[in-house]
Amino acid sequence: MARTREFDTEAAVSRAMELFWTHGYEATSVRDLTQHLGIGQGSLYAAFGDKDGLYRAALAHYRTTLAAAALRDLEEGADARSAVRTLLTERIRIAVGQDGRGCLAVNAACERLPEDASVRRIVRDMQDAGRDALADVLRVAVERGEIAPRHDPHTLAAFLGTVLNGLMVSSKITPDPRALESVVEVAMEVLG
Template sequence: MARTREFDTEAAVGRAMELFWTRGYEATSVRDLTRHLGVGQGSLYAAFGDKHGLYRAALEHYRSTLAAAALRSLEEGADVRSAVRGLLAERVRIAVEHDGRGCLMVNAACERLPEEPSVRRIVRDVQDASREALAEVLAVAAERGEISARHDPHTLAAFLITFLNGLLVSAKVTPDAGALEPLVEVALASLD
């Protein structure tokens, strides 16, 4: 008779996400995970297969929670400049929390690529979704005359996502929102 799982896997993934985000994949051992999650190694393996399976689940959790919330806030913004400013500033704020832990997706790209195709796919999906959502918002704003139409919305969105990725790496080096937020204003000049 199979034993029933004795822990909430969704809560475990959320807690694992926080640990991976703070410490990174390589620096987080299975022992660290079992202690942090309060589960046995057998239960962890039964639920996720291995450490990498839990890591992928943590990245997916990030995508469906924090990344999805960022896209919703972008789509709900009153004007495009405020929406983009808010998106970028909020990502900086989150990245500098906890002494500059950065962004989980950018951290995953820096730490696990190119060796891990499954991680590449998840990170690329998040980046693609962000770029497409931003391009749609920028296209509408250009049609309304809120921003210059001199740049293709997809190219402008790709630039802003690339800028954000660099900003998030910088947040690990300089975990000071006050030092990084003025750079957001420079990026917003690309909308003129």
């Protein structure tokens, strides 16, 4: 007779996400995870397969919660320029304000790629969703005359995504929002 799982897997994934986000994949051991989650090693393996499975679940949770909230904020922005500026400056504020944790997706890319193909897919899917949402906002902004039509919205969204990724890495090196926000102003000039 199979044992019933005795813990909330969604809560465990959320707590594991925080641990991976704080320490990274490599510096987080299975023992750290079982202690932090309050579960046995057998339960972790039964629920997630292994540490990699739990890490992938944590990244997926990040995408559906925090990354999805950023995209909603972008789409609900009053105008494109304000929405883009807010997206970039808020991500800086969050990255610097969380003890330098940065962005979990960018951290995963820096730590796990190019070797980990499954993490690459998850991060690429997150990046693609962000780029596509941003491209939609920019396309509408061009149609309304809010921004200059000199760049293709998809390419411009890819550029802004690259700037955002760079800002997330730079926030670990220079955790000074004012210094990083000056880069945002340069990126905003591209919008025309």
